[in-house]
Amino acid sequence: MEHAILKHDLAIIVPVLGDEEALAELLLQIDQWPSKPAETIVVSGKPNPLVAEICRDRGCRFIDMHANRGARLDHGARQARSSVLWFMHADVCPPRDGLTAIESAIASGAEGGCFRFEFQGSRTWFKRLLEWSVALRILLGGVPYGDQSIFMRRDVYLECGGFPHQPLFEEVRLVKRLRRRGHFRSLACAVRVSTRRWERDGWWSRTWRNRWLALCNMLGVSAERLAGAYHGRDADDADHDRE
Incomplete structure (x- = not known):
């Protein structure tokens, strides 16, 4: 059965931990889109008057919530009133036609x-190589991470x-539960994802580190233990990329 949504009946949910400049740029981009979401909800992991x-x-709606990223994303989703949720990192460049693309996908049964x-x-060869490897991983059934701006119907969430x-x-x-449903x-x-952490850590070092963390997660190492290793150099990494 196909599920249509009302035009713009969508909430964008952005978890942040700092990143004032990136958030300001993202919200400016959204303001310049030809169509707008019904809601934009920003959930901060620490008190931040500038973000507010x-x-x-x-x-936008600002929520101050001292909790880990999963809890903040969940709280933002449950506070949303729209029928579709779009989870987005603060430092990405989303497509201008993203709302239309999501609405079309949902209307066709996704x-x-x-x-x-x-x-x-x-554009460089190593960027293209890493992008290709991500695309191949997703094609083979791998889980897309948050920097790919996951979206879903709120009732399904x-x-x-x-x-x-x-x-x-x-x-x-x-995402695994969502994929098992087949839509x-x-x-x-x-x-478009920010490159600043790859540039800081080194392209191949960052990539292999992320793959090692993903393997450890698959083998059952706790998220709390892995977070200590992942966030060791930069606490604000809590809201960013793992490709």
Whole structure:
């Protein structure tokens, strides 16, 4: 059975831990889209008057919640009133036609999905190689992470149990449950991901580190233990990429 949604009946949910400049740029992009979401909800992991002010200026809902990222995403989702949820990192460049792409996917029977992974900045061979490896992993049944801007119907989100309240790999269980339902869609349009952590840590070092963490997670190492290793150099990594 196909499920149509009302135009713009969608909530964007953005977890942040700092990242004032990136959030301001993201919200400016959204304001410039030809169509707008019904709600934009920003959930901060620490008190941040500047983020609160940015949200007020852009007409967004600001929630201050001292909790791990999974708990913040879940709280934002349950606070939303819209029938579709779009989870987005603060430092991505989402496609201008993302709302239309999501609405079309939902209207054609998808219960949820993700966008194609693409790096920001100049095009280089190693960026293309890493993008290709992500696409291949998803094609072979791998889990898309949060930097691919996952979306889903709100009722399906609740039926699947929502995000577990954990600091890392919080999307894995949810996406696996969603995929088992058989209506998960990988969209052709790309969300462009910030390169700053790869540039800081080194492209290959960052990539292998992320793959090692994913393997440990698959082998059952706790998210809390992995978060200590993942966030060791930069606490704000709590809301960013693991490709």
